[in-house]
Structures are given as structure tokens and as C-alpha cells.
Amino acid sequence: MKQGAQGSAGVGGSGTGEVWAARVPAQATAADAGGGRRDVGGAVRGEHTHSEPPLPRPRPPVVQRSSVRGQILDALRSALVGGDLKPGEVYSAPVLGERFGVSATPVREAMQQLALEGAVEVVPNRGFRVVERGMRELxxxxxxxxxxxVPVMLRLARTVPGERWAELRPLAEATIRAASSGCRATYAESDRAFHCAVLALSGNEQLVRIAEDLHRRAQWPLVGGPVTRGRADLVADAAEHMALLEALGAGELDVVRGLMGEHFAGAR
Structure with a gap:
């Protein structure tokens, strides 16, 4: 989901700004999903069924609700990274639901997922507070x-053939384009995709999941004001991906180690 006009949602359920301009499409009902209203026999009103066998009723819109929740979760994550959801502020599900054009339920479910990830905390009878983080946590x-x-990448540099690293070049180039846009949310997504693709060469799915979770947490904004990393910082960070790929493909372990050290230091 692309990020729309930025602003801040209502704090404690009474704000007037916009966190996300895009509205999630309305959920289709079970009747609408079949192209018209059906009676018990499965026929559409106004149409003859002749001898056709009755069509199975559409499944309840559980998948659609999950899809809406997923879209909301992605949008909230983008709002967190972009600084639209401010550390320390409280946001209510009904108010955010109005901004997204959906009910409070998928917003509440998405916020509960963010609470599990440590991005927000539940405030009884009010909503969800964005967690305040400082430089030490980062x-x-x-x-x-x-x-x-770093140890995984050093091992991969010794075992993965050069052509496999070349296959990841489009992902590294995508991070450069995202960084050039200056949009932190867009860059955060492409940055995680690149790192996950590199680690996926290890064949360890649990490793990838844990690393992705840590990476996502490292991208949340710090308390105390606006985002500190500007476009130039993002571009420099993305350029290290290309250099890292070349070093990995060439098996230059010292270069890989040095680049990763600079990369993580710059992420602070």
C-alpha cells in the first residue's frame, strides 16, 4: 500500500488529522460476493435457474476481513515509520477506523498485533499508545x-556461488530507488526485503523471521520529535547494499565484516 497524505490521527479518539489518506475498499457481503442476492435455493432473484445445480454459498468474509486487517496493519506500520503516529501519543481504534474508511474492528486487530510486536501498548478504555524509544534501545x-x-553473512560469503548474489541485485537497486524518493516508509520496506532475501539463502526460516522482527523494531521512530534520518542518509545506507553484494559475491570476508559494521552503525 502506498503512503498517502500524511498527518496525525486523533489522540485519544478526538483528533482531526489524517494518518492515511487511502480508504480501504468496503468489505463485500456474502450476498454481494455472488453477484446478486440469492434465495435459499441459490438462484439470483429475477433469473431462471432451469436445471443447474445450486452453487455453493460464498464462504463467510473471514478472508476479506483478514485482508482488510492486513492492509490496515501495513498502513499503520508505514505511519509509524513515517512519524505520523507519534511516540507517546494515544490513538483510538474508532477514530483511526474513520480515517481508513473501515470499522474499528480491523484497526483494533491490527493494533493488537502491533502491541505483540512491541510498537504500541494498550491503554484501557482509551486506545493504544505508541511506545517511546530512545537511542539506547536503538x-x-x-x-x-x-x-x-554478520556471522550468517560471513558463512554465506564462503558457501554461496557468485551467481546467486547477482540475482539479488534488483532488490539492492530497489533500495536505492526507494531511498532516492526520500520516503522512510518506502525505504524501510525495501530495506527489509533486501536483508531478508540475503538471510534466506541460509535456508533458516526462523532466522529470517527473527531478523525481520528486529529490523522492523529498529525502524520505528525515536521519542523527542521528527525523524532524524533524511534522504541523504537513506541514499548512503542503500548504497552500502550494492557494495555488500559485490563483497559477498567475491568472498571478501573482511570487506563484508567492515560494511556490515558501518551499516548497523548508520542505522542508529
């Missing part, structure tokens, strides 16, 4: 990511 996340990712 530095700790960078340290943990380095402890996990």
Missing part, C-alpha cells in the same frame, strides 16, 4: 542484529 537493537546477521 543501539541495543543494532548490536543484536549484528550478532545475528
Amino acid at each position: 543501539a541495543e537493537l543494532a548490536e543484536v542484529r549484528a550478532l545475528i546477521e
